[in-house]
Amino acid sequence: xxxxxxxxxxxxxxxxxxxxxxxxxxxxxxxxxxxxxxxxxxxxxxxxxxxxxxxxxxxxxxxxxxxxxxxxxxxxxxxxxxxxxxxxxxxxxxxxxxxxxxxxxxxxxxxxxxxxxxxxxxxxxxxxxxxxxxxxxxxxxxxxxxxxxxxxxxxxxxxxxxxxxxxxxxxxxxxxxxxxxxxxxxxxxxxxxxxxxxxxxxxxxxxxxxxxxxxxxxxxxxxxxxxxxxxxxxxxxxxxxxxxxxxxxxxxxxxxxxxxxxxxxxxxxxxxxxxxxxxxxxxxxxxxxxxxxxxxxxxxxxxxxxxxxxxxxxxxxxxxxxxxxxxxxxxxxxxxxxxxxxxxxxxxxxxxxxxxxxxxxxxxxxxxxxxxxxxxxxxxxxxxxxxxxxxxxxxxxxxxxxxxxxxxxxxxxxxxxxxxxxxxxxxxxxxxxxxxxxxxxxxxxxxxxxxxxxxxxxxxxxxxxxxxxxxxxxxxxxxxxxxxxxxxxxxxxxxxxxxxxxxxxxxxxxxxxxxxxxxxxxxxxxxxxxxxxxxxxxxxxxxxxxxxxxxxxxxxxxxxxxxxxxxxxxxxxxxxxxxxxxxxxxxxxxxxxxxxxxxxxxxxxxx
RNA sequence: UGCCCGAUGGUGUAAUGGUAGCACAACAGUCUCUGAAUCUGUUUGUCAUGGUUCGAAUCCAUGUCGGGCAACCA
Numbered sequence: 001x002x003x004x005x006x007x008x009x010x011x012x013x014x015x016x017x018x019x020x021x022x023x024x025x026x027x028x029x030x031x032x033x034x035x036x037x038x039x040x041x042x043x044x045x046x047x048x049x050x051x052x053x054x055x056x057x058x059x060x061x062x063x064x065x066x067x068x069x070x071x072x073x074x075x076x077x078x079x080x081x082x083x084x085x086x087x088x089x090x091x092x093x094x095x096x097x098x099x100x101x102x103x104x105x106x107x108x109x110x111x112x113x114x115x116x117x118x119x120x121x122x123x124x125x126x127x128x129x130x131x132x133x134x135x136x137x138x139x140x141x142x143x144x145x146x147x148x149x150x151x152x153x154x155x156x157x158x159x160x161x162x163x164x165x166x167x168x169x170x171x172x173x174x175x176x177x178x179x180x181x182x183x184x185x186x187x188x189x190x191x192x193x194x195x196x197x198x199x200x201x202x203x204x205x206x207x208x209x210x211x212x213x214x215x216x217x218x219x220x221x222x223x224x225x226x227x228x229x230x231x232x233x234x235x236x237x238x239x240x241x242x243x244x245x246x247x248x249x250x251x252x253x254x255x256x257x258x259x260x261x262x263x264x265x266x267x268x269x270x271x272x273x274x275x276x277x278x279x280x281x282x283x284x285x286x287x288x289x290x291x292x293x294x295x296x297x298x299x300x301x302x303x304x305x306x307x308x309x310x311x312x313x314x315x316x317x318x319x320x321x322x323x324x325x326x327x328x329x330x331x332x333x334x335x336x337x338x339x340x341x342x343x344x345x346x347x348x349x350x351x352x353x354x355x356x357x358x359x360x361x362x363x364x365x366x367x368x369x370x371x372x373x374x375x376x377x378x379x380x381x382x383x384x385x386x387x388x389x390x391x392x393x394x395x396x397x398x399x400x401x402x403x404x405x406x407x408x409x410x411x412x413x414x415x416x417x418x419x420x421x422x423x424x425x426x427x428x429x430x431x432x433x434x435x436x437x438x439x440x441x442x443x444x445x446x447x448x449x450x451x452x453x454x455x456x457x458x459x460x461x462x463x464x465x466x467x468x469x470x471x472x473x474x475x476x477x478x479x480x481x482x483x484x485x486x487x488x489x490x491x492x493x494x495x496x497x498x499x500x501x502x503x504x505x506x507x508x509x510x511x512x513x514x515x516x517x518x519x520x521x522x523x524x525x526x527x528x529x530x531x532x533x534x535x536x537x538x539x540x541x542x543x544x545x546x547x548x549x550x551x552x553x554x555x556x557x558x559x560x561x562x563x564x565x566x567x568x569x570x571x572x573x574x575x576x577x578x579x580x581x582x583x584x585x586x587x588x589x590x591x592x593x594x595x596x597x598x599x600x601x602x603x604x605x606x607x
Numbered sequence: 608u609g610c611c612c613g614a615u616g617g618u619g620u621a622a623u624g625g626u627a628g629c630a631c632a633a634c635a636g637u638c639u640c641u642g643a644a645u646c647u648g649u650u651u652g653u654c655a656u657g658g659u660u661c662g663a664a665u666c667c668a669u670g671u672c673g674g675g676c677a678a679c680c681a
Contacts (some may be wrong), residue, residue, distance in 0.1 A: 039681090043681080076681075079681085085623055211679085224610090225611060235679090254680085275674080279610075279677085359621090362612065371618075371630080382663045396667090416644075456639090459640070500642085501640045567641045568641090600642040603642080
């Protein structure tokens, strides 16, 4: 029987308070179809925190036979850019590929909400299309949803609110508005007649007023305990070019007004967001309920966002790290951005396992990065091809092995997956082994190579260290060893019990390549705890670049594969986040995703 | 300060009035031609005080601690 690994094997269906609610709604038949959405603002790159949200929203769509729309929440023209729209699409596609891509709700390029009549009421609706609906040209025919595609409809809703006497144009300055809202006072413009409001709002739209001079406000309750009900702003004037709508508009809806309506227009049933929007929920409901809408209304549910230890996730600080040159860019493999994570060699399966595994609650907590690293190791252990590589070489001469002789030894590609087969590795008289695998003065319990000691070379012979050759400065430059020539795998002495087995490469056959050894970016679990500057807790050894000696088969390394350099860690071929090489003639560069667990390092540190 | 939300081992979570369970981490052992993986075992928990109940992590009250909101950001 083959033990071929099934990396797409479904994880047990998660359960949490939101899914419980959705299940209940399904049982009640409350909606004809469950419909979620993932609504990033295109003003930065997606990061590990978004991965949790993506997995939650797409996971629900998956588990309940629903759809999850990708929507750009782009109502602030001064902050958003096309570059981010593209990176967001790329990252979402990467994370859900083969898992929930058939649940991804997109729209036909250029499509806008349709006007329709439901139960005699005027209504707008924009249904999703799935890649499977679009066929082979899905990519060219579709695009994500954009809140900015609904500006016409959102504007119409604003007009309707004015007509109902539930919104008014306010002429106060931003400072006055803040003051009045804080102290619970009514705006002097609150009771403007509907006709005047309509006229003023039309002129706002026409561009006759400068930025900041007027806003449209909801008329709710100036003294409500919840600030968000104290006549919140619905529209502001912004004479700015928008990345998606160009110069078409000079008034833009605020988040609270646009978001609930976007959800409604798309037929969203469960609008899932993070805890900080909890206090906005009454406003979300007020807007939708005030509009007298004919279809089922969406509802908002909140969960605690992911806060991983040893990382920084805030967009602003991520930008600062990039701009200060402390990392190489948005896709630096040390960053928790999805493009950085991808470049680091983490697979979507591993990220998903982690993002789903942490669960969904309303409890704010810091998730130990060990949980993340465990998910990565578990995934990579199953899939990685084993290879021999020496990061910090020291020369070994097998004195009793004939000069000029080479033999090809069998090596297992993946002990976790016998279908991965075997390969040949060349052995010869001169080898490299890891500097750490030799100790002239060995610490207690050291069972690697030491003067007069024996160690097994993986897949090859047992060798004994006869002589330590040093340079003038006293540094060890070469080890002269003899091999037990009968101890080769399959040989007469193969069964000899030797405590230590080390990796090696043949000096004549190995090739040199750059290997980037990445480690945690921060040394502290909470880089900013106690109000300290996160720059002070940067790990000075988060990146070390070495020129390593690699077994020849790695010359054919591919970006899609994952490798385990035996006894060292998991590595991948470096591919920048945008898919384009750093230079015109890229050389082979390997990134370390993660080390193997290292009990010995812990033991050695103890003594 | 006002309003809202939360609290289960070191960490993340489950138990939906009926045996506090799982994963990670740690530790000990097993196995090993990877000091990895595997396998076995161990340690550690219901924020506090009252109340309701035959029975409370769960319901109620009060307190404590933590978080969020109080942008013409999302």
